[in-house]
Amino acid sequence: MVTIYDIAKKANVSAMTVSRVINNTGRISEKTRSKVKRVMEELNYVPNHMARSLVLQQTNLLFLLITDITNPFYTTLSRGAEDAARKYGYRLLFGNSDETLEKEADYINTILATRVDGVLIAPTGDSSLPNLERLQSSSVPFVLLDREVPGMEADLVLGDSRDGARRLVEHLSDLGHRRIAMVNGVSTTSSARLRLQGYLDGMKLNDLPVHEGYMHESSFRPIDDYSHIEAWLDHMQPFPTAILAGNNVLAVETIRMLHKRGLRVPEDISVVGFDDLGPFSEVDPFLTVISQQAYQFGYTGTQMLIERIQSRDQPDPWKKIVLPSDLLVRRSVRDLRHQ
Structure with a gap:
């Protein structure tokens, strides 16, 4: 050698x-x-980078732990994180928790064993607190992406979920919709809670009736069985004129379930959602969405993490960055104003 x-x-x-x-x-x-x-x-x-890291107590490795690599939002977020890491001389390792607390905990073990300099993490939900506390007790700097966890103070990069959901309801209301339902992620996830609150804000501000049966929880990631959404659609009375989906996965599955029942979007029912559908939306722009700055989530989060690593001896106050989103109006909403 x-x-x-x-x-x-x-x-x-x-x-x-x-x-x-x-x-x-x-x-x-x-x-x-x-x-x-x-x-x-x-x-x-x-x-020999390992020997060098032992001397300098620095590996120049960062770890990105996300919840669903198949989701275009997280794919684009990962691209932003990798670009920022390379720009500042770091290499990026990836992990995918599948919204599973146990898998997230396994990755935390890997992170601690690998001696990375810092971690970017989209937590599975509120129950991620013990996993984050392990990073904290081991003095591993980390930045939370897309979701916050009650009881944990840390640097955050979030989207404006509450205002985004409110704007979607307002858009539907402006086009004459009064019966608006929502299928959302589980309430143990902060982004789902904020989107539900935005939905309720929008309904109240536009004097729209809120039916308890119009609100349904599912998973933000693809799952094998969506029969619960089928049952929800079958039991809503009166049937809504529009459905707001809490993310792009739920939007696609909801449209698929509607088609299964012979219902067309938007001719028979309108659908809007959070986050775009990746490159497919450029081929045939169809779904009206709140589009978040996915790339910037990763890029900005990595910058914040590196700043935190470099100022470890004299830590700055925790930072919270909320990235604005855009309403992209397309063809998935029917205009009911003249009916």
Whole structure:
């Protein structure tokens, strides 16, 4: 195995000079730096990052733990996180919890064993508190993405879920809809709670009746059995003219269940939702949505995490960034104003 002493001998410099070139420290002339790098390439030298991390107590590794990699929102978020990490000289490891607390806990074990410098995490829900407390007690910096957890103070990057849901209801109301239902994520997830509150805000502000049977909980991620949504649709009386879906997964599944019943969107019933459908929405823009800045979630969160890592000795106050969203009006809502 090639060592820094082999490089120093061939480049006719000291081992300390080689070390400074590898770690990009100290004052070295550009001529010497180029010569050392050229010898490293000739000898196919690969730096031992593990040994370096033990000396510097830094691995330049970050970990991104999300809840559903198949969701276009999290796919785009991951792209933003990776781009920011590479820009600032870090490498990014990925994990996918599938909205499962046990799988999230397993990844926390991996994170602690890997000695990463920091973690970006979209928690599975309120029950993630013990997992986050393990990171905290191990002095691992982390930033929460998309969801907050009661009882945990930390840096946060969130979307404006409450206002987004209110705007969707307002859009439906402006087009003459009065019977508006909502299928949402579970109430143990902060983003689902805020979207439900936004739905209720919108209904109240637009003087619309709220029927308890019009509100239904499901999972934000794909699941094997959606029969509960089928049962919900079958038992709503009177049937709504529009349904607000808490995220893109629920929007797609709701439309699929409606089609199964011979109902067309928007001719028979309108559907709106949170988060876009990824590249498919560009091919045939159909669903009216609140579009969140998914890329910016990841990019901004990574910047915040690196700042937290670099100021660990003199920590700043916790930061909370709420990213605005856009209402994208498309073809999934029928205009009922003239009926």
